[in-house]
Amino acid sequence: MRLAAFALLLTAAIPFARAGAELPAILNKGIAYVALDDGASHLGLRLERSIPPTTLMLKDGAQPVARLADNSRDADIKGLRVFLGDPVIERGGRFYMSRNDYEFRLVPRVRPDLCGAVPRVPKVIAIDPGHGGSDEGTENRTFHTMEKTYTIDVAERLKKLLTAAGYTVVLTRETDVDVPKPVRSEIANVAKADIFVSVHFNSLYPNTKTTGVEIMLFPPRTQRSANSWSLGQKNDAEEAPAPINGFNAWNTVLAGALHRRVLDALKTGDRGEKFEHLAVLRGLKCPGVLVESAFLSSDAEAQRLATPAYRDTIAAAILSGIQDYTDVIRRLAPAAVAAPAVDPAQAPVSAPRSQPTRPAGGP
Numbered sequence: 001m002r003l004a005a006f007a008l009l010l011t012a013a014i015p016f017a018r019a020g021a022e023l024p025a026i027l028n029k030g031i032a033y034v035a036l037d038d039g040a041s042h043l044g045l046r047l048e049r050s051i052p053p054t055t056l057m058l059k060d061g062a063q064p065v066a067r068l069a070d071n072s073r074d075a076d077i078k079g080l081r082v083f084l085g086d087p088v089i090e091r092g093g094r095f096y097m098s099r100n101d102y103e104f105r106l107v108p109r110v111r112p113d114l115c116g117a118v119p120r121v122p123k124v125i126a127i128d129p130g131h132g133g134s135d136e137g138t139e140n141r142t143f144h145t146m147e148k149t150y151t152i153d154v155a156e157r158l159k160k161l162l163t164a165a166g167y168t169v170v171l172t173r174e175t176d177v178d179v180p181k182p183v184r185s186e187i188a189n190v191a192k193a194d195i196f197v198s199v200h201f202n203s204l205y206p207n208t209k210t211t212g213v214e215i216m217l218f219p220p221r222t223q224r225s226a227n228s229w230s231l232g233q234k235n236d237a238e239e240a241p242a243p244i245n246g247f248n249a250w251n252t253v254l255a256g257a258l259h260r261r262v263l264d265a266l267k268t269g270d271r272g273e274k275f276e277h278l279a280v281l282r283g284l285k286c287p288g289v290l291v292e293s294a295f296l297s298s299d300a301e302a303q304r305l306a307t308p309a310y311r312d313t314i315a316a317a318i319l320s321g322i323q324d325y326t327d328v329i330r331r332l333a334p335a336a337v338a339a340p341a342v343d344p345a346q347a348p349v350s351a352p353r354s355q356p357t358r359p360a361g362g363p
Contacts, residue, residue: 023035023038023039023042023099023102024038025099026091026096028089028091028096031086031098031100031222032098032099032100033086033089033096033097033098033099034096034097034098034099034102035094035095035096036056036058036068036088036094036095036096036097037094037095039097039102039106040058043058043106043107043110043111043114044060044111045058045059045060045065045110046058046059047059047095050067054069054070054071054090055067055068055069055070056068056069056095058110065077065078065110066078066106066110068088068095068097069088070088070089070090070095071087071088071089071090072087072088073085073086073087073088073229074272075088075105077105077106077109077110078109078110078256079260080256080259080260080263080270080272080273081270081271081272081273082105082272082273083226083272083273083274083275084097084098084101084105085098085100085101085104085105085219085220085223085224085275086098086100086101086223086224098223100220100222100223103248103249104220104248104249104251104252105252107249108249108250108252108253108256109252109253109256112249112253112328112332113332115249115250115253116249118329118332118333119194119247119250119286119287119329120194120329121194121326121329121330121333122167122194122195122322122325122326122329123167123168123194124167124168124169124170124191124192124193124194125162125167125168125169125170125193125194125195125196125197125322126169126170126171126172126187126188126191126193126195126196126197126286126288127155127158127159127162127169127170127171127172127197127199128155128171128172128173128184128188128196128197128198128199128280129148129151129152129154129155129156129171129172129173129199130147130148130151130198130199130200130201130280130290131147131148131151131178131200132148132151132152132173132175132176132177132178132179133148133176133177133178134178135148135178136148137151137200137201138201138202138203138205138296138297139296140296140297140299140302141205141297142299142302143299143302143303143306145296145302145305145306147200147201147203147296148176150201150296150305150311151199151200151201152173152174152176153311154199154293154311154314154315154318155171155199156171157311157312157315158199158315158318158319159171161315161316161319162319162322165319165323167322170187170188170191170193172184172187172188181278181279181280182279182280182282182283184198184280185280185281185282185283185284185288186283188284188285188286188288189283189284189285189286193286194286194287195254195286195287195288195322195325196281196284196286196287196288196289197258197288197289197290197291197318197322198278198280198281198288198289198290198291199291199293199318200290200291200292201292201293201294201295201296201305202214202271202292202294202295202296202297203295203296203297204295204297205297207297208297208298208299209298210271210295210297210298211268211269211294211295211298211300211301212268212269212270212271212295213259213262213263213266213268213269213270213271213291213292213293213294214271214272214273214274214292215255215258215259215262215272215273215274215289215290215291215292216273216274216275216276216278216281216289216290216291216292217251217252217255217273217274217275217276217281217289217290218242218244218245218251218275218276218277218278218281218282218288219237219238219275219276219277220245220248221237221238221239221240221241221242221245222237222238222239223237223275224236224237224275225274225275225276225277226274226275226276227276236277238277242282242283243282243283243284243285244281244282244283244284244285244287244288246285247284247286247287247288250287251287251288251289252273253287253325253328254287254288254289254321254325255273255289256273257321257322257324257325257328258289258291258317258318258321258322258325259273259321260321260324261317261318261320261321261324262291262293262314262317262318262321264317265313265314265316265317265320266293266294266313266314266317268294268301271292276290278290291318293314293317294314
């Protein structure tokens with residue numbers, strides 16, 4: 001699909017039912033799958049087999065859009081690592097993707113105009129500093145720095161940036177207290193938040209070498225968490241929808257925006273976007289994701305996190321991701337009230353968004 005055509009689609013976007021709902025499907029182990037050649041045609045793309053022949057690419061002209069492989073959930077979509085909820089399969093020489101993954105992982109990144117009713121243009125942002133109080137989160141064993149301390153520090157820096165950009169911000173905690181996870185989502189709901197971002201830091205002890213960025217989303221109904229695919233784990237798919245499942249496609253749009261900005265800013269490795277049944281996201285009545293921007297189990301990343309400038313970089317990258325998501329929603333809903341614009345006189349990020357600068361106020 002050419003850029004001019006895509007711009008026209010964005011300008012004239014209208015709500016659709018479920019993207020690709022009309023595509024024929026087959027059943028595999030009780031899961032509905034759609035043929036990727038049908039899906040590619042529906043999205044204005046073409047499907048091309050790669051080498052080895054069990055892999056394929058979706059392309060827009062000569063430009064790769066997605067790389068997928070038979071019997072794998074590990075995909076590259078528009079340059080980002082994405083773990084699908086179900087593996088891609090090949091049947092009779094055709095590749096298939098689960099309908100859930102097609103509608104809620106692929107389409108939002110390629111054709112967000114096909115994702116149905118567009119959410120409000122973001123004005124109220126809920127930021128959730130993970131852990132707190134007796135729930136300390138992970139701890140770096142060399143430097144004895146705690147996750148709960150860094151999450152609220154980054155959240156406070158992010159709040160300053162968002163406020164300067166014209167957004168209204170609510171924090172789910174402002175002090176060192178343990179707020180129950182369902183309460184955190186309810187705080188966002190009561191504030192009528194337009195998006196929710198939970199700030200966390202990762203750990204893989206005894207592994208101290210792994211670094212990188214992970215983004216967590218709540219699985220669509222009937223899809224499993226990433227952990228449940230590990231050897232010996234049980235299928236944890238849920239039949240009943242959670243409130244946040246009403247925003248499956250928009251969670252992906254938000255996740256992709258944050259994923260790209262944090263990854264570009266930190267350059268520490270792409271650990272991918274993954275599904276987890278996270279209690280802090282379950283009850284949300286708006287799009288929401290959880291960001292794991294660094295591993296405290298890595299001494300190298302823990303050392304960087306110990307510097308205020310690095311925490312500024314993380315906060316500025318999240319701001320840029322939120323602004324990118326806002327831009328998408330504004331283009332898809334041009335009649336909506338305009339989102340907050342950055343006042344050049346107050347803008348904390350004067351360079352392009354991929355080059356965040358330190359906000360006013362110091363450490």
